[in-house]
Amino acid sequence: MASLLKANLRQADRQTAVVTLVLATCLASAAFAETKAETRKEYRFTVGRNAIISVDTQFGAISVKPGSADEVVVVATLKSNNVEVDQEQTGNRVEIASHLLEGADQQAGRVDYELLIPPDATLNLHSSSGPLLAEHLQGDLTLEGADAVVNIRNVQNCHVHVRTMGGPITLTDVANGHIEVASISGDVRMKSVTGTLVQVVSGRGKIFYDGDFGSGGDYRFTTHTGDIEAIVPADVSADFRAHSVIGRVRHDFPLQPQHSRFPVEAGRSFLGTSGKASSKVVLRSFSGKIRLKQR
Amino acid sequence: MTCSEVERVLPEFLDRAPDDSFPDAVHQAEFETHVKSCLACADLVADLKLISSAARQMVESEEPAPRVWVRIAAELRAEGIIRDPVPTPARPALVPTAPRRRWSAVWLAPVAAALLAAGAYVVSHKPVAQVVTQQVSPVQVSPVQVAPLQEATPGGAASPVTGANVVTPAPETAHAQRSEARTNSVRPNPTKPANPEVAAAHAVAPSPSVEDQQFLSVVSTLAPSVRATYESQLQAVNADIRETQAYVNRNPRDADARQHLMDAYQEKALLYQIAMDRIQ
Numbered sequence: 001m002a003s004l005l006k007a008n009l010r011q012a013d014r015q016t017a018v019v020t021l022v023l024a025t026c027l028a029s030a031a032f033a034e035t036k037a038e039t040r041k042e043y044r045f046t047v048g049r050n051a052i053i054s055v056d057t058q059f060g061a062i063s064v065k066p067g068s069a070d071e072v073v074v075v076a077t078l079k080s081n082n083v084e085v086d087q088e089q090t091g092n093r094v095e096i097a098s099h100l101l102e103g104a105d106q107q108a109g110r111v112d113y114e115l116l117i118p119p120d121a122t123l124n125l126h127s128s129s130g131p132l133l134a135e136h137l138q139g140d141l142t143l144e145g146a147d148a149v150v151n152i153r154n155v156q157n158c159h160v161h162v163r164t165m166g167g168p169i170t171l172t173d174v175a176n177g178h179i180e181v182a183s184i185s186g187d188v189r190m191k192s193v194t195g196t197l198v199q200v201v202s203g204r205g206k207i208f209y210d211g212d213f214g215s216g217g218d219y220r221f222t223t224h225t226g227d228i229e230a231i232v233p234a235d236v237s238a239d240f241r242a243h244s245v246i247g248r249v250r251h252d253f254p255l256q257p258q259h260s261r262f263p264v265e266a267g268r269s270f271l272g273t274s275g276k277a278s279s280k281v282v283l284r285s286f287s288g289k290i291r292l293k294q295r
Numbered sequence: 296m297t298c299s300e301v302e303r304v305l306p307e308f309l310d311r312a313p314d315d316s317f318p319d320a321v322h323q324a325e326f327e328t329h330v331k332s333c334l335a336c337a338d339l340v341a342d343l344k345l346i347s348s349a350a351r352q353m354v355e356s357e358e359p360a361p362r363v364w365v366r367i368a369a370e371l372r373a374e375g376i377i378r379d380p381v382p383t384p385a386r387p388a389l390v391p392t393a394p395r396r397r398w399s400a401v402w403l404a405p406v407a408a409a410l411l412a413a414g415a416y417v418v419s420h421k422p423v424a425q426v427v428t429q430q431v432s433p434v435q436v437s438p439v440q441v442a443p444l445q446e447a448t449p450g451g452a453a454s455p456v457t458g459a460n461v462v463t464p465a466p467e468t469a470h471a472q473r474s475e476a477r478t479n480s481v482r483p484n485p486t487k488p489a490n491p492e493v494a495a496a497h498a499v500a501p502s503p504s505v506e507d508q509q510f511l512s513v514v515s516t517l518a519p520s521v522r523a524t525y526e527s528q529l530q531a532v533n534a535d536i537r538e539t540q541a542y543v544n545r546n547p548r549d550a551d552a553r554q555h556l557m558d559a560y561q562e563k564a565l566l567y568q569i570a571m572d573r574i575q
Contacts, residue, residue, distance in 0.1 A: 058573075105518070106518065126572065128521075128573055144569075144572065146521075146524070146569050146573060147524065163565065163568075163569065164569075165524070165525075165528055165565075165566065165569045166524065166528065182561075182565055184528055184531075184532065184562055184565060184566055184569075185528065185531065201558065201561075201562075203531070203532065203535060203558075203559070203562040204531060204535075222555075222558060224535045224539075224555065224558065224559060224562070225535070243551055245542065245549065245551055245552045245555060246542070284551065284554075284555075286535075286538075286539060286542075286552070286555040286558075286559075287538075
């Protein structure tokens with residue numbers, strides 16, 4: 001009786017093993033087929049100084065880093081055969097675009113791009129879904145996306161234009177820039193961002209700034225319902241003006257009062273100078289809260 | 296008749312048809328004599344007449360029934376000008392040289408520009424409002440009161456006697472306010488105003504304007520989740536505009552609020568531009 005039971009158990013084990021093997025084979029085949037559908041393509045373009053590079057994709061990530069001074073390298077990873085990459089070079093201008101084919105959706109139509117470009121090149125990136133990343137560059141940057149997460153870091157001496165609908169935007173270590181950021185509802189975070197003009201507008205997103213407002217810059221942060229928060233060091237040198245139409249405004253920072261034509265209403269606005277007032281900082285909201293804090 | 300008396304009868308003067316006369320002939324003669332002799336009142340009357348007539352034309356020209364737009368959209372689809380989101384199988388050149396379905400988005404650029412212009416007009420058209428507010432006792436009018444008053448004068452110019460300020464709303468705003476007066480239905484709103492003072496402006500979502508209907512028609516060709524995002528963004532932007540407009544109506548001298556109104560219109564223009572980029 002016992003031996004019969006043992007034999008049955010061994011047979012059950014064998015059946016389980018066979019079923020597992022078949023399932024594993026099926027899964028491996030499916031994964032292989034999937035991998036086969038994903039294609040990686042590389043394009044190289046020889047360019048001169050101040051090249052203009054544009055990448056436009058409906059769905060997918062774009063990541064850009066500095067490379068050789070006279071060459072643009074584009075690596076595109078196509079997620080299916082329902083999308084292809086169009087590429088064109090006219091002189092110093094390089095244009096890359098994803099081209100959706102029949103049946104392409106957000107998954108099948110996705111193309112991820114990785115670019116190595118001359119550091120001084122002008123860059124235009126557009127992806128609805130994103131994310132978008134640009135780093136260690138010195139040319140002018142324009143990044144646009146509907147819901148794309150936008151990340152810009154370690155760039156200097158350039159114009160930076162960013163537009164999103166709801167995608168959050170992060171700028172880190174941007175020096176001596178001319179920066180214009182607009183989002184309808186995306187949050188905007190800036191850390192160590194300085195420039196001659198730093199203009200940030202977000203309708204319902206929050207604006208967060210952590211830095212020293214540089215020297216001689218014009219900083220304008222505006223929201224409608226979103227909050228604005230700025231954290232600055234004790235030795236910051238700037239003229240501050242903050243005003244919210246119906247939101248709360250406060251600061252825990254020692255500011256020297258200054259004469260102004262603008263009326264100051266307690267709890268709704270403040271006005272004052274710190275240090276030598278080398279930069280000008282204007283914080284405005286309609287109903288969002290505004291806060292200036294000392295680091 | 297004095298300036299203040301002219302202001303008192305001004306709504307009556309504006310509301311009457313061009314060939315109508317005052318019920319009181321003496322009153323009318325005094326009114327006309329004063330307006331002829333007083334430059335400030337003459338300017339005020341001329342401005343208000345212009346605004347009133349322009350706004351009347353706006354009402355007539357910008358409020359076709361929704362079914363008209365649905366029919367137009369159907370015809371455009373039938374003619375192939377608007378297509379469902381089927382990517383082209385052919386291999387064209389780079390996207391910038393051969394944009395697909397550009398037709399369906401052609402209107403967005405002028406509409407975005409018009410939005411900005413409308414916003415700029417609302418923000419910059421301060422002199423008339425200032426003239427009136429200086430001459431009228433500063434009665435505060437709640438946002439609930441403003442819409443019916445503007446409904447009463449189809450031109451969108453509220454009666455100065457009521458204390459509401461003469462503001463010519465941009466088409467979208469005028470439409471929104473008219474719709475607010477018409478409908479009491481409360482729809483879910485994607486934004487939650489922090490301040491209860493503006494909750495009223497957010498609470499009522501009016502029916503979409505003509506531009507918004509066109510916008511919604513175009514984004515309806517996108518994937519459902521994407522379309523929902525655009526719709527909710529549009530609702531939220533419109534709520535911002537209504538909220539700011541209501542505040543500006545109550546505080547016409549608040550320059551910062553007027554700038555925020557302009558910003559809100561720019562926000563809407565940005566939404567249109569992003570949608571245009573998406574569907575090209």
